[in-house]
Each structure stands twice: as C-alpha cells, then as structure tokens.
Amino acid sequence: MAWEFLTVYWREMIRFVRFRTQLFSSLLQPALWMAFFGIAMSSNFDRFTSSIPAPAGVVPLDYLTFMAAGVIAMTTLFTSLFGGMSLLFDKNWGLMREMLASPMPRTHIMLGVSLSGMTKSFIQASIIMAFGLLLGVQFFPGYSAARIALSILGIFVFVGVFSLGFLLFSSTISMRLESPEGLQGIITLLTLPLFFVSNALYPIQAFPPFLQTLSIFNPLTHLVNGIRYFALGGDFFAVGARYTSTTADVLGSFAYLVIFAAVMYLLARRTFERAVVT
Amino acid sequence: MGGDDIIEVRDLEHAFGNFAAVRGISFTVKNGEIFSFLGPNGAGKSTTINILTTLLPLQKGTVRVAGYDVAREPAKVRETIGIVFQEDVLDRDLTVRETMEFHGRLYGIPREERRRRIDDLLGIVELESKRDERTKNLSGGMKRRLQIARGLMTQPEVLFLDEPTQGLDPQTRMRIWDYIRQVNATGTTIFLTTHYMEEADMLSDRISIIDHGRIVVSGTPAELKDALGEDVVYLETEDDEKARDALSGIEEIRSVTESPRGLSVTISADGSHCLPRIIERVRGAGIAISNVNLKKPTMDDVFVHYTGSELRDAGA
Ligand SMILES: Nc1ncnc2c1ncn2[C@@H]1O[C@H](COP(=O)(O)OP(=O)(O)OP(=O)(O)O)[C@@H](O)[C@H]1O
Ligand SMILES: [Mg+2]
Numbered sequence: 151m152a153w154e155f156l157t158v159y160w161r162e163m164i165r166f167v168r169f170r171t172q173l174f175s176s177l178l179q180p181a182l183w184m185a186f187f188g189i190a191m192s193s194n195f196d197r198f199t200s201s202i203p204a205p206a207g208v209v210p211l212d213y214l215t216f217m218a219a220g221v222i223a224m225t226t227l228f229t230s231l232f233g234g235m236s237l238l239f240d241k242n243w244g245l246m247r248e249m250l251a252s253p254m255p256r257t258h259i260m261l262g263v264s265l266s267g268m269t270k271s272f273i274q275a276s277i278i279m280a281f282g283l284l285l286g287v288q289f290f291p292g293y294s295a296a297r298i299a300l301s302i303l304g305i306f307v308f309v310g311v312f313s314l315g316f317l318l319f320s321s322t323i324s325m326r327l328e329s330p331e332g333l334q335g336i337i338t339l340l341t342l343p344l345f346f347v348s349n350a351l352y353p354i355q356a357f358p359p360f361l362q363t364l365s366i367f368n369p370l371t372h373l374v375n376g377i378r379y380f381a382l383g384g385d386f387f388a389v390g391a392r393y394t395s396t397t398a399d400v401l402g403s404f405a406y407l408v409i410f411a412a413v414m415y416l417l418a419r420r421t422f423e424r425a426v427v428t
Numbered sequence: 429m430g431g432d433d434i435i436e437v438r439d440l441e442h443a444f445g446n447f448a449a450v451r452g453i454s455f456t457v458k459n460g461e462i463f464s465f466l467g468p469n470g471a472g473k474s475t476t477i478n479i480l481t482t483l484l485p486l487q488k489g490t491v492r493v494a495g496y497d498v499a500r501e502p503a504k505v506r507e508t509i510g511i512v513f514q515e516d517v518l519d520r521d522l523t524v525r526e527t528m529e530f531h532g533r534l535y536g537i538p539r540e541e542r543r544r545r546i547d548d549l550l551g552i553v554e555l556e557s558k559r560d561e562r563t564k565n566l567s568g569g570m571k572r573r574l575q576i577a578r579g580l581m582t583q584p585e586v587l588f589l590d591e592p593t594q595g596l597d598p599q600t601r602m603r604i605w606d607y608i609r610q611v612n613a614t615g616t617t618i619f620l621t622t623h624y625m626e627e628a629d630m631l632s633d634r635i636s637i638i639d640h641g642r643i644v645v646s647g648t649p650a651e652l653k654d655a656l657g658e659d660v661v662y663l664e665t666e667d668d669e670k671a672r673d674a675l676s677g678i679e680e681i682r683s684v685t686e687s688p689r690g691l692s693v694t695i696s697a698d699g700s701h702c703l704p705r706i707i708e709r710v711r712g713a714g715i716a717i718s719n720v721n722l723k724k725p726t727m728d729d730v731f732v733h734y735t736g737s738e739l740r741d742a743g744a
Contacts, residue, residue: 152536154533154534154536156533157530157533157534160530160533161519161522161526161530164521164522164526165519165521168521169521243517244513244515244517245517245518245519247483247511247513247517248517248531248534249534250482250483251481251482251483251506251509251511252506252531252534252535253503253506253507253534253535253536254534254535254536255503426483426484426485427483428478428483428484
C-alpha cells in the first residue's frame with residue numbers, strides 16, 4: 151500500500167485552515183442555514199402540520215428536527231461538489247505538473263483531495279449536529295450513550311460515502327474543464343434538481359409520481375434516509391407523514407451510495423490516468 | 429548508442445493539433461555531463477523536456493531516460509528525474525519548508541532523510557532565513573532558488589532545468605551556476621535550456637541548438653565556436669594603408685577592412701595560430717603596431733549564425 155495520497159491530503163488541509171475566509175464560511179454556512187432557514191420554516195411547517203395527529207405510539211418530531219438531517223446532506227453536497235475546485239486551480243497555475251511528474255500514482259491526487267473533502271464534510275456535519283442540538287433539534291431521542299456513538303458513526307459513514315462520490319465527480323469535471331466559472335455553472339445546474347427533487351426539506355410522499363421516481367435515483371435522498379435512520383430511528387412522524395424504515399431499507403440506500411461512489415471512482419481514475427497537463 | 433548515454437532520443441516528433449512543434453530530433457546526453465539545449469522562442473525546447481519528463485505523451489520516436497522507455501515505464505522515469513520548470517510553479521500559500529516537505533513526501537523520502545536534505549538544500553540556496561515564509565512573499569530570485577532546491581531534493585539522476593536563470597540579477601545567476609556545477613560534480617546529469625549564451629558556453633559540456641523543431645547543430649562549445657571559423661584580429665598601426673598591403677598573400681585571411689578599432693582582419697582558421705605571422709609581416713614591412721586584439725566568436729555569434737536573426741515570438 152502506498153500512502154502518498156496522505157501527502158496531498160496534508161497539503162489540502164493546510165490550505166483549508168490557511169484560507170481564513172474559506173474556513174470560516176464553510177463552518178458558518180451550515181449554522182446559518184439551521185439558524186435562519188430552519189427556524190423560519192419550522193414555525194411555518196409546524197403550524198400547517200400540527201393539525202394532523204400522529205398515530206398512536208409513534209414519536210412526533212418538529213420540523214427543525216426533520217430538516218436538520220436535510221441540512222447535513224445539503225452541506226455535504228455543496229462542499230463535495232466544490233471539492234474538486236482546488237485541482238482546477240492546481241492545473242491552471244501549473245502546480246499539478248509537480249505531482250504528475252513525480253512517481254506518486256496519479257490516482258493518489260484524487261484520493262488525497264477526496265479525503266480532505268470528506269474531512270471537511272465531517273467537520274461540517276459535526277457542527278450542524280452540535281449547533282442543532284443547541285437550537286432544540288431532537289436528534290437521538292432517548293438514546294443511550296452507546297447508541298448515540300453508534301448513530302454518529304453511522305451518519306459519518308453515510309456522509310463519507312456520499313461525499314466521496316461527489317468529490318470524485320467534482321474532480322473529474324475539474325480535470326476536464328478550463329475555467330472555475332465553468333465548474334461553478336455545472337454545480338449550480340446540478341444542485342437545484344438534486345436538492346429539490348429529494349426528501350431533504352419536505353416529504354416526497356406528496357410529490358407527483360414522476361418526481362417520486364426521480365427522487366429514488368437521487369443520491370441525496372439516500373443520504374438523507376441514512377442520516378434520519380441513525381438520528382431519528384426507524385419509525386417517526388414528521389411534517390404530517392409517518393416514516394418507517396427497516397435495516398434492509400437503510401442497507402439498500404447505503405448500497406446505492408456505494409455503487410454511485412464506485413462508478414465515480416472509475417470515471418475519475420480514467421480521467422486522471424489520461425490527464426495531460428503542461 | 430553507448431552504454432554511458434543517460435538520455436537517448438531518436439526521431440522524436442510531436443504535434444499540437446496539426447502544428448508540428450518537434451520535427452524529428454535525435455540526440456544523446458552522456459551520463460554525468462551538462463547538456464544545453466538552445467534555441468529561439470518557440471523552437472520546441474520545453475515541449476521536448478515535457479516529453480522527456482513524461483508530462484506529454486510520446487507521439488512518435490523513441491526516448492529513453494536513465495535506461496527506461498518513457499512510453500513503457502513512465503513511473504520508473506519519474507523516479508529518476510528532477511525538474512525545474514520554466515515558469516514559477518510554487519504554491520503561494522505554503523511556506524518554504526512546506527514546499528520542500530511536500531515534494532519530499534511526494535517522492536516517499538523517509539522523514540529523517542527529508543529533514544536533513546531540506547536543511548542542507550536551504551543552506552545551499554541560502555533560504556534558511558525564509559524557512560517559514562510563504563512563497564508568495566519571496567522575491568523572484570528566491571523563488572527560482574527554492575525551485576532549484578526542490579528539484580535537487582530527490583537526488584535525481586537527471587535534472588532538467590528549463591531556463592533556471594531567466595530574469596535574475598547577475599549575482600544570483602552566478603550563484604545558480606555554482607549550484608549547478610556542485611550538483612553536477614556529485615554525478616547528476618544536467619539538461620539545461622537557457623537564452624543566456626555565455627551561460628551555456630561556460631557551463632555546458634555539450635550543446636545542441638534547435639530551431640523550428642529541428643536540431644541544427646550539436647557539439648562542444650569550443651567546437652561550435654571554432655566551426656564558425658571567423659576569428660577577427662584588430663590591428664592598430666601607424667599606417668593602416670601600408671599594413672593592409674603587407675598582409676596580402678596570407679592564405680587564411682579572408683578579408684581586411686577598416687574599422688573604428690583599426691584594421692579588422694577576418695581569419696578563416698584559428699586566429700591564435702595566424703596572429704604571430706600577421707604581426708611578423710606588418711613589422712617586417714617596417715610598420716609599427718600600437719595595439720593588437722584577437723576576437724574569437726562567442727556563443728551569441730554561433731547562435732545567430734545557425735538560427736538567423738529574425739524574431740521568433742511573432743511567427744512561431
Ligand atoms: N499545449 C500546446 N498547444 C499548442 N501549441 C503548443 C503547446 N505547447 C507548445 N506549443 C507550441 O509549440 C511550439 C514550441 O513551444 P515550446 O514551449 O516547446 O518552445 P520553447 O522552445 O520552450 O520556447 P521558449 O524559449 O519561448 O520557452 C510553440 O510554437 C508553441 O506555441
Ligand atoms: Mg520553453
């Protein structure tokens with residue numbers, strides 16, 4: 151096993167902490183989402199849906215709790231989609247030639263960048279969970295300490311695989327594009343449908359059938375499923391709907407994300423092995 | 429090709445789209461020498477270096493570096509070479525030490541060894557005091573020195589230096605020449621490109637001049653200059669007219685003209701061998717000589733002779 155990707159990871163993390171504005175905005179942005187969007191929306195949703203009674207024996211959850219999982223997922227999506235951007239700068243400024251001319255296997259470039267993107271997502275997810283709990287998010291209702299630890303681990307595994315897939319995707323695009331503006335355009339185009347055709351902010355049960363089907367293929371939906379399963383349990387009631395998921399459902403979601411990441415890995419590897427940067 | 433050739437290039441061609449940047453070049457670089465690759469802007473020097481260092485794919489021809497074929501064993505080639513790029517390629521937000529550290533890790537140099545080499549090299553290029561400075565705060569010369577130190581860190585068998593002294597002051601350039609000689613003395617083969625002809629002249633064991641993607645001439649600096657065969661002797665005498673007559677009949681003299689520095693005698697052979705005879709002749713005719721000057725061709729003369737005098741930036 152060669153460990154050179156840790157070198158790339160090391161450099162990416164130096165950059166992360168050194169670019170103060172990037173650091174602070176990436177830490178602040180999810181908190182702001184929770185604070186403003188979350189609180190504003192929850193007073194609305196909770197008003198609409200409070201009239202619908204929860205079935206007997208099922209825990210009703212408020213909207214803030216419901217959407218906190220969505221905010222983790224959305225933040226992970228954004229961070230990962232932008233994660234390949236540093237490669238584009240490396241390429242345009244000629245820095246990548248140093249790596250390409252070195253004996254380090256080329257796939258390590260993308261592995262190092264991906265690992266650092268995953269780290270950033272873990273940090274952000276932790277911030278959202280911590281800040282959310284302060285705001286009154288009812289994650290881990292009545293869980294024992296051990297179950298909380300296990301749930302957090304489960305959330306991280308989901309966040310990790312999901313972000314890996316999108317980081318590799320972003321790296322591939324970055325290697326093939328010339329300008330950061332191009333990458334930004336693609337990201338904007340992608341995030342809107344990914345975000346809104348998912349269960350991040352509202353239940354998909356009320357979607358028209360076509361959108362419901364589409365949302366099943368959306369990796370974001372599966373990430374949110376995973377996070378909710380670990381944070382809220384397999385049976386809860388929120389936004390006027392009952393959510394039940396079995397271990398099999400969650401494994402299915404996980405498998406989908408693993409396949410997605412694997413496909414992105416193959417794409418990225420092909421791109422990196424053929425990359426010509428001078 | 430001999431066993432002591434560390435670089436062997438045969439019939440190399442490279443095109444960008446339908447523009448042929450390198451048009452069939454062959455050359456060898458001997459193990460342990462300093463080899464210079466000269467040529468006007470756009471001649472194809474950097475393109476050749478990029479192919480030799482595996483950054484560009486090999487399109488046509490064969491290239492072996494340190495015994496490895498660049499097309500079949502690029503990873504092996506990468507392990508044996510170091511490169512200092514023509515452009516400054518430094519991560520602006522890393523410090524000097526981190527820049528070196530990153531490079532050393534890329535090549536898998538163990539920690540202790542890495543530390544030692546960083547200390548040594550920063551000492552050699554005199555950047556110890558800038559160790560924790562971010563590279564964006566270095567001067568142009570310091571950036572070049574850092575990149576040279578970085579290129580040396582892996583103790584490569586072949587070090588490619590693409591215009592390492594471009595835009596530097598004379599002191600810094602001379603210091604860089606010293607580093608290059610020091611490194612070469614430890615056995616590293618140097619592949620150099622430069623637009624400073626006296627630099628190539630002084631440093632190189634051998635030189636190839638490339639123009640429009642073709643090698644136009646190769647040889648040692650002395651061979652190249654001698655081959656021009658245009659040594660000029662400047663004579664200041666008490667009577668230039670008479671001296672001129674006295675010189676007629678010496679076979680090697682190609683022409684004699686008046687110049688502000690006296691008589692300018694162009695010689696088709698080695699000037700230092702003709703000089704005594706010229707002096708004897710003029711003295712023999714009873715003409716006193718007040719000043720004699722022998723001017724040998726410089727590398728600049730060689731360069732212009734083989735590549736012409738028109739500018740290349742515009743057309744190439
Ligand atoms: N990526 C590229 N795409 C298209 N043309 C290129 C590319 N790289 C180089 N060229 C062209 O190939 C030719 C040779 O370029 P190269 O960089 O090898 O010249 P050079 O000898 O290094 O010149 P200089 O002394 O100015 O550095 C030039 O005409 C250049 O425009
Ligand atoms: Mg060049």
